[in-house]
Amino acid sequence: MAPKRIFFDKTEIVFMVPGQKKVVRRELAAKDIVRIQFDESDSKLLGIIPQKSETITVVSGKVGTPIVYKKSQNKKYFDEYKSGLARFAKENNVTFTDNTK
Numbered sequence: 669m670a671p672k673r674i675f676f677d678k679t680e681i682v683f684m685v686p687g688q689k690k691v692v693r694r695e696l697a698a699k700d701i702v703r704i705q706f707d708e709s710d711s712k713l714l715g716i717i718p719q720k721s722e723t724i725t726v727v728s729g730k731v732g733t734p735i736v737y738k739k740s741q742n743k744k745y746f747d748e749y750k751s752g753l754a755r756f757a758k759e760n761n762v763t764f765t766d767n768t769k
Contacts, residue, residue, distance in 0.1 A: 670741060670742055670744070671684075672684075672745050673685075673686075673737065673742065673745070674737070674745070674749050674752065674753070676752045676756055678759075679697055679698050679760060680695060680696065680697045680698070681695075681696050681701070681726075681753075681756060682694070682695050682696075683695075683696065683726070683735050685735055694731060694735065696726070696728050696730060696731070698756070698760035698761075698762055700728050700729060700730040701726060701727070701728050701760075701762050702727045702728055702729055702763065703725075703726075703727040703762070703763040703764070703765065704724070704725075704726050704727075704753050704754075704756075704757045704762055704763070704764050704765075705724075705725045705726075705727070705764075705765045705766075705767065706722060706723070706724055706725075706750060706753075706765070706766045706767060706768045707722065707723050707725065707767045707768065708720060708721070708722055708767060708768050709721050709722065709723050709738070711738070711740055721738060721739045721740050722738075722739040722746070722750075722768055723736055723737065723738050723739070724736070724737040724746075724749055724750065724753065726753075737749060754766070
């Protein structure tokens, strides 16, 4: 099971982004975040069995590529991430879209 990868502060979020060789720490203030989005996605279990999943995408002007977390890789903390990001977006007036409902 993967360790917790998103940590919240009042006006800042710390993301632990897994890379090829190491985990990179990204600190983004509310003013640096362009959009937070939740989406449904299709994935395959063992490359064969189709299943529904969810993804979290955080777009920032400070980071070149969007930060993406998949539910299949973060099951233990995924609901905590979603509720924390939704609350953070509301409190800090960040554009937020939930396409999972």
